Amino acid sequence: MIKFRDEFTKSIGARLIVHRNEDAIAAGAHPLKLGIARCCGQLKTAALLHALDKYQFDAAIGGARREEERSRAKERVFSLRDAFGQWDPRRQRPELWSLYSGAITEGETMRVFPLSNWTERDIWQYILQEQIPVVPLYFAKERLVVRRNGALIPAGEAMHLKQGEQPELLSVRFRTLGCVPCTGAVGSCATTLEDIVAEAGAAKISERSTRIIDHGANTMEDKKREGYF
């Protein structure tokens, strides 16, 4: 994923800024140690908020879609965040026709979601139509995974196997990309874009069901309120 990111941004001549929460990484942040909510809060939310502040960005454009999750179903295309990057669903501006208000005052920032109304299937149809390069993890391949709480978690280096867990070689792909070990794969034989379009059209389980961070007590709404996308 990171290799793809670096190569792609280079190929289009874009300036890539990478910002990580180095303090948290140096302290060994890991969901097994901190719990999923705190780990996410440090490595994703805090890093994002630091970066927005450090570079004084007015807006951050994200790929989140309303279809993905029920609190995101209430999200605006132009989502206002306060000085702490926090989302307040009651303070969002009405969006009518194709008129949006991106205006902000000191300290506020915008998160902008131009793909709000797209579905997973729309995305893959468009990628197919326009032949957009994507991260190879989206395609099915035999990968070493372990079964954990009904999810297929990749058995890579960052993975700490629990007692009794046995890695298996299965044909899997990722519908959504996130951190190891909090993102699961799905069993799949989809090796082409056409296969993925067909799979997205017939899916019975939601796209983000493999994102362990969406489940549990710290919901997506909570994370959004804290400053996550």
Next chain:
Amino acid sequence: MSIHVLRFTTAGNVDDGKSTLIGRLLVETQGAFEDQIEGARRDNERRGGHGIDFALLTDGLKAEREQGITIDVAYRYFATPKRKFIIADAPGHEQYTRNLVTSASTSDLAVILVDARNGMMTQSRRHAFIAHLLGIRHFVVAINKMDLVDFSKDAYEKIRKDFSDFMNRLGGAETYCVPISALEGDLVTESSPRMPWYNGPKLLELLESIQIDELANKQAFRFSVQLVSRPPASPEFPDFRGYMGRVASGSIRVGDRVVVLPSGARTAVTGIVTRDGRLEEAFARQSVTLTLADDLDISRGDLIASETQPPQPHTEFRATLCWMNERRLHLNHRYVLRHTTRSVRAIVNEIDYRLNVNTLERESPVSELQTNDIGQVRIKTLQPIVCDPYNVNRQTGGFIILDETNDTVAAGMIQA
């Protein structure tokens, strides 16, 4: 997005079964996923309920689930082999009229839920009126809870007639009625042996088959400039100047004469440029860059329009205003009016009347508009806006008003 997408809004009162209907549509068209349905079941059981409460599928915010009410518009997606659908689900509470205005502004069709036991109530009229005001001309009246009136044809016919009369008064709309039981599934996606007297299409069939006129392409050409493109000189483009934007309505061909407004300068289109190459013709909703025969002073917010059917620049006009914010409308206060890609300073200097959305009576004199109020007002702008009446063109006839906090405090529709 393609024209195979139908965007519709749903309106109904708190207990008309709107969430149940949407839940059923989603579940039966596989627009809701098994894990989400399972989640809704768990949430319901945690609250001491049994089975699935479909509202828990659509109420995305904690506050909504706790209070059992829908606070904000939710967008939902499903598809059948015939069409893709986007539902903008508007909450039914009285204080949330603004949500219906918002969801109707981007919809082509409205599904109005009516409880068969209560018949057409004040709120049903209000929902239909607001949707119609926002320009919706296709209505499906879903007469729900037929199971609670013994699937009575008479009950259905009475409501159907009341609604038809009311819609005729509003005028210009196409209205279909269908008797359903959202809870038990009759005539939603499945047929109903319990209503053999009904020979019409099921609700989903209606949604799949109602033709939405592609008005946008037949209307006069309108193009609001988003950005002026002046790339650094290259061998291919030694001196390129183009105007980027989205065709709001109509179509444009290379060679067509156009007028640039508000300046009024006339010129011709010499090229239509896209990332994928040059086009001979561009249609409504396409994002393109136009090049023109003459070097004119054109910037963001200017409108390029058909020379033969130009819109008019105005600094004073009447509009229907829907007030959306807790901070009420102040007459003669300086607001920002945002219309197409243009923002201008504006004041509201007079309120002609306020519409009582329950009785549809015009109340005057009134000195203020509050949240959820709808009224006809007179507006003055510091710089001209180039507009069409809203009932002619939704894209160039609608505007929003921002106050000094940058909040969108009102939505407006320009009158003829």
